[in-house]
Amino acid sequence: MFSRIARSAVSIARSFCSSSQSNTKVTVLGASGGIGQPLSLLLKKSPLVSQLSLYDVVHTLGVAADLSHIETRAQVTGYVGPEQLPQALKGSEVVVIPAGVPRKPGMTRDDLFGTNASIVATLADACARNCPEAMICLITNPVNSTVPIASEILRKHGVYNPKRVFGVTTLDIVRANTFVAELTGLNPAHVNVPVVGGHAGKTIIPVLSRCTPKVEFSVDTLTNLTRRIQDAGTEVVKAKAGAGSATLSMAYAGARFAVSLLDAMNGKEGVIECAFVRSEEGECTYFSTPLLLGRHGVERNLGLGKLSALETKLVAEALDELKASIKKGEGLCECANTLTK
Incomplete structure (x- = not known):
């Protein structure tokens, strides 16, 4: 069983630029941050992504413009601020969430809870309202707490499906x-x-x-x-x-x-x-x-x-x-x- 768990780095790299294609909208929430920008770049390379929707509270239009010049099929659109969040999520099949503040020296992941918990709660609420059937991939720390937060928000909206909410470890x-x-x-x-x-x-x-x-x-x-x-x-x-x-x-x-x-x-x-x-x-x-x-x-x-x-x-x-x-x-x-x- 475990021998099949992780694909080799070679096969992973190939999957970012393989010949297979699909028509899938992927949204990155927190796309302008230190994780969000390189993550969006890697997703832009994947032929499995036809629409790449980027959202953040600042600088997203610049990030989207930059990525849109790359010669791959994914169409990139940037959205900025809470008023544009619903549009960023509409029709999304996969939502990846790296939004939040990073750790600093001396901090544990749990120290991020106060700030990042409210960010995840807000974004999960928006997902529940605008793309209730999307796969949600949570990167925001502390993952051990943010996954339960997102799950409870989705549950309160009556759209929680435990098979579609992932803490990315x-x-x-x-x-x-x-x-x-x-x-x-x-x-x-x-x-x-x-x-x-x-x-x-x-x-x-x-x-x-x-x-x-x-x-x-x-x-x-x-x-x-x-x-x-x-x-x-x-x-x-x-x-x-x-x-x-x-x-x-x-x-x-x-x-x-x-x-x-x-x-x-x-x-x-x-x-x-x-x-x-x-x-x-x-x-x-x-x-x-x-x-x-x-x-x-x-x-x-x-x-x-x-x-x-x-x-x-x-x-x-x-x-x-x-x-x-x-x-x-x-x-x-x-x-x-x-x-x-």
Whole structure:
């Protein structure tokens, strides 16, 4: 099962510019930001996108004009400000949301909750009103809380479909693949490591026992590698020294997930990605596991599968934090009630 989870970097790159085509409108909410611009660029390259709708509160027209000069089929349109948000979303089949403020040194993802929670609530409300059947791919941190927020907003509008709301955790898989390749000398394009749980600190659980090709590490190396994967976002935040967080790698990971989803929506079989979704696979109501994607979103949740003793321990240790983050998101009732009145 896990051997099919992550496509190689070579196949992912090809999918951005393959010959297959579809007529799909994709909207990026937060398109002018550090993640939004490179993410939009990668989506512009995909033949699976026929209309690329870009929305932000500033500078979107310039970003759209810039991207529109690229010689690919996607027609790019920019929208600025709340009054143009409905038009940006009308007819969208996939909505990717990187909107929000980035982390700074010393901040955790959870520190972003106050600002980013209200942003996600507002955007989810707009999606519910203007494209209620769209696939929604949430990048905005803290993902462990923003996915429950968006889900509750959609539920209050009566349009919630758990098979169509995804927390994009793909960057954790991308990092795990890269770090394993660095240690082993393998080609990172051929390394596949599933990552389960959530998308913050110890809730990020790399299933290194199911890496393909199979790898062996000492206990110390395995512990350090797991910790590095969990703390990789902080590694970037520190390296940028106040200039932002992981933008380019997140844009790549977000585009990878969106293209996988588009592939599946267009009938490609066997598309598997990990994502943070509504789940019945464990003690948490939301959990990231490998998902078989299809025309209507999640076709089948493939669950955790067999874990090593260390991985089982890591899952158990992550549950309290994950449950608290989910409850925090679901508890944003006052904001939800205000937005839906």
